[in-house]
């Protein structure tokens with residue numbers, strides 16, 4: 001049987017018209033790749049037979065070049081492991097110099113870069129985006145995920161992998177998964193949908209991008225909650241839409257304020273179940289006002305229902321989409337909070353008459369998410385593991401949330417207003433007059449992952465405070481974490497009791 005080399009073929013070109021013999025061209029090609037750092041010490045090279053067949057030449061010049069490279073110490077060869085770039089190269093200085101040659105990073109002009117690539121300042125490079133440690137927003141109880149169940153489903157699908165899983169798939173996503181999601185959404189979230197209206201996406205961020213491409217134009221104006229989800233703002237920015245910040249109060253987005261600022265906005269992005277970041281639930285009257293506005297102005301409502309599965313004080317609130325009688329709402333859901341965010345799976349519920357348009361946009365983008373993970377998730381939901389996991393996590397997060405709220409009141413005191421603790425996986429603590437970004441940057445240095453509230457505003461009038469996630473911190477560790485937060489210079493120190501209080 002023909003032995004196939006597993007090494008990657010480097011860029012070795014053969015000029016058939018050149019006077020230089022083939023063996024010399026191959027030798028020169030390898031030397032240049034090694035000197036330039038494209039081939040690194042220890043890296044395997046293709047077999048002589050493999051390279052000859054790739055280059056479409058006889059094996060003799062390849063054998064000649066390899067013999068020379070071995071003799072000069074550029075290659076080493078060991079029985080059983082094949083030929084590799086030598087670990088001790090003869091001319092280390094040339095090699096290292098080439099590797100050290102910097103890739104140019106400073107340009108004289110950025111003229112050729114798309115203007116819309118100028119994303120909102122510092123969204124992803126902010127100093128508090130260290131990402132790990134207590135309070136990480138969006139971090140779930142990773143260690144509580146039922147990995148044995150998940151692994152057995154993965155194994156099951158690996159065993160019976162069929163050619164249809166390997167081909168391009170339906171842009172709406174795997175039917176079995178859409179059916180499982182439809183059952184869940186109708187039952188648990190009061191969403192009016194059938195599997196044919198659901199599109200599987202790689203998380204809400206992509207869901208929003210698809211909505212914008214399907215429904216809006218460059219320059220379209222969009223209401224966004226103020227404060228709101230800053231990563232959503234980047235999606236609008238990337239698509240050249242203009243964000244109109246609309247204030248939020250205890251009843252959610254203030255629809256009349258939105259109408260006053262921009263009555264003919266083409267869309268509104270809202271988080272009615274658990275406003276991000278303040279955590280308020282949109283009242284029934286605001287929901288109806290918003291639907292009325294959308295119908296009257298032929299605008300779209302984009303409902304981001306990112307963490308509504310977790311409610312602690314009362315039953316989950318039905319979706320806004322379930323109240324919509326004019327097909328103005330597109331519903332966005334994600335598995336990032338209920339399962340884990342690196343899964344990158346979410347979904348859209350699209351009004352029936354828009355499904356073809358959304359499908360066309362999706363085809364023009366990346367066609368569909370990987371089929372394999374969709375198949376595993378479909379079984380995870382339809383076999384009951386999903387609802388079991390949510391029930392278990394609801395109890396766990398309720399405990400963690402209580403621990404956080406109690407620790408804030410014991411360790412930090414009443415100076416901070418705590419909002420949004422009835423649902424989800426974060427609370428917001430507000431206190432004007434502090435410098436929340438500086439504190440968040442300091443916190444990151446000691447592995448506390450907090451998001452400053454002021455970073456969620458688009459306009460100039462910004463409240464100060466922190467968004468504190470509680471999903472990944474065990475209840476027993478919470479008060480220690482809050483004490484660490486309290487001790488950050490400039491942070492939320494416990495107020496000293498006044499004499500009269502004693």
Ligand SMILES: Cc1ncc(COP(=O)(O)O)c(C=O)c1O
Nearest residue numbers: 138203204205229276306334336
């Ligand atoms: C308001 C909001 N929407 C959506 C998401 C989830 O986004 P994705 O599905 O892209 O992970 C988050 C995550 O933190 C969020 O805070």
